[in-house]
Amino acid sequence: MTPTPTRLAFKPLKPLNDALAQLLAHAQPLARTEQVATFEADGRVLAQDLVSGLHVPPQDNSAMDGYAVRCADLAQPGQPLPVSQRIPAGSSGSALAAMTVARIFTGAPIPAGADAVVMQEDCAVQADASVKVNTAPQPGQWIRRAGEDVSRGAVVLHKGERLTPASLGLAASVGMNVLTVSARPKVALFSTGDELVMPGTVAPQDMPPGAIYNSNRFFLKALLQRLGCEVSDLGIVPDNRAATTDALRAAAAQHDLILTSGGVSVGEEDHIKPAVQSLGHLDLWQIAIKPGKPFAYGWVGAGAEAGAHFIGLPGNPVSSFVTFLLLVRPFLLKLQGVSQVAIEPVVARADFTWSRADKRREFLRVKRNAAGGLDLFPNQSSGVLTSAVWGDGLVDNTPGQTIAPGDVVRFVSFAELLA
Known part of the structure; x- marks a missing residue:
């Protein structure tokens, strides 16, 4: 009798908010x-x-170039008053005598007795150097108060x-x-995959079949540096268990976080999972977002005080880019002690149609247009990095939701995410 094949038990996809909360729980601020x-x-x-x-400011000072006055002396505007002193910024005048004005400049301390400043445009210097104030000043006008x-x-x-x-x-x-x-988080960055080639090592026309240039390494390093990290670029690790284990062990000794892209799926050539597990522990998550489903978090080392956090991103470039912004960015900010790591979407008008509703939460690459709405990049594939260059943000679309022109959507700008 033929045995019944064993069916693989797949865990349900983890909601993004749950994944982020779990990830941030591990991100204790660095003590350094x-x-x-x-x-x-x-x-x-x-x-x-x-x-x-x-x-x-340390004392009351003038907000304008003009004349310091006593309001009581100018109940009737138009009476010329002599200039008793000149007070430039950085000096200190004497008490203002009654029925006189003081020439004063922006930032200069208000002399004792004066209770207003009249801007020079509202005054007229007379032939005898006295000054006619053409408006009735109000107490406190154009005075910046101490503190x-x-x-x-x-x-x-x-x-x-x-x-x-x-x-x-x-x-x-x-x-x-x-x-x-x-202190700046110390991050070790490396990629996995024998198919990866560094730009400059092989000319485009000489690329072997199946080879691709390593684009992820470039934008991930730039993203890390924008977040204030000290980055060690450890290059491309060959697709074998021993090389992956050695790279992880060496990186954990001197870094706070190890960040990789690729190798966190379930294929036979994905060696990250067993390598991390042999050195520490690993949670492999399937997150309910598109793009960016495969994601891994773990710890490489013998204990909480000896080792490094590990985060494994998916290999597709847009998936790697988006999961970095949504998950790695807040993780690194919390490591640095940032108190507010979330960015709230703003509402915007969709000027496009999205009829392919997905069961996962989607992050669509869009760009603001001259009419104040959002245009959609036509190809939303996780391998099309052009969409992230063309776009200036993401629409955070709820699962199962189609979008029609004029609909209100949630928008997060790259400017905020990359600040």
Whole structure:
């Protein structure tokens, strides 16, 4: 009697939100910090609250070039008043005498007794050098109050903030020339696959059958660097178990994360899974998204204090690109202590038709058009990297959902994801 074949039991596809939550649970912020010059801290993550030791501005000052006045002296506009002093920025004037005005410049301290500034366009200098004020000023006009930007003792930047050019200026405004930031994650990057060829090693016309240029390695390294990582490019690992195991073991000794593309499927030539399992542990996930279903997370090493995180991305270039943005990006930000890693989609109008609803959550490559809507790249295949170059974002489409022109969709821009 012929035995009944054993049927393989496949796990259900994991929802993206569940996969992300599980992944982020493993991403404990790195304990390492370092001191960097404020000039060099763009994009770094603040490792401690930044508290101001002074008011900004430090004293009341003029918001305009003009004349500091006493409002009570100008109840009737048009009366010429003598100029008793000149106060440029960086100097300190004396108390303003009654029935006089002070020539004052933007940023200069307001002299005692003055309660308003009249811009120079509303004044007329007379032949005797006195000044006629042509408007009735209101108390406080064109005066920037001490501490109106930052008050002494206030937290101006919070731990976990990713520093921007504006926040560097704010840090400098409270006197910080050095900032304590989280250390850069150390990431080992390599690709697997005997079919991969590096550009420049073989001319296009000499490519052997089945060979492809390794495009993933280039965009993954750039993405990692944009996220503030120190990247070790370990090249292409041959498709055999021993070489893969050796590469993983060496990388885990000196890095926080090992990132690979390819080799996380279930084929006979996919050696990542057994290699990681021999050195640590691995969860191989089938995520309910399109593109980017195969994804792996694990740990390479003997324990939590000795080893590195492992993330394996799919080999198709668009799948690798999209899963990096959706999963690896927030993982790396959390490793650096970033407090807010999610990007919320915005609503936009679809100017296209999508009739092929899928049971998985889809991320469609689109581009904003001049009319304010979204156009769809015609070929949404996971191997067409042109779609990610042409597009400026993704439509996050729910499972089973078709799209008609005029429908409201959820849009995430590459500008935000790649910032």
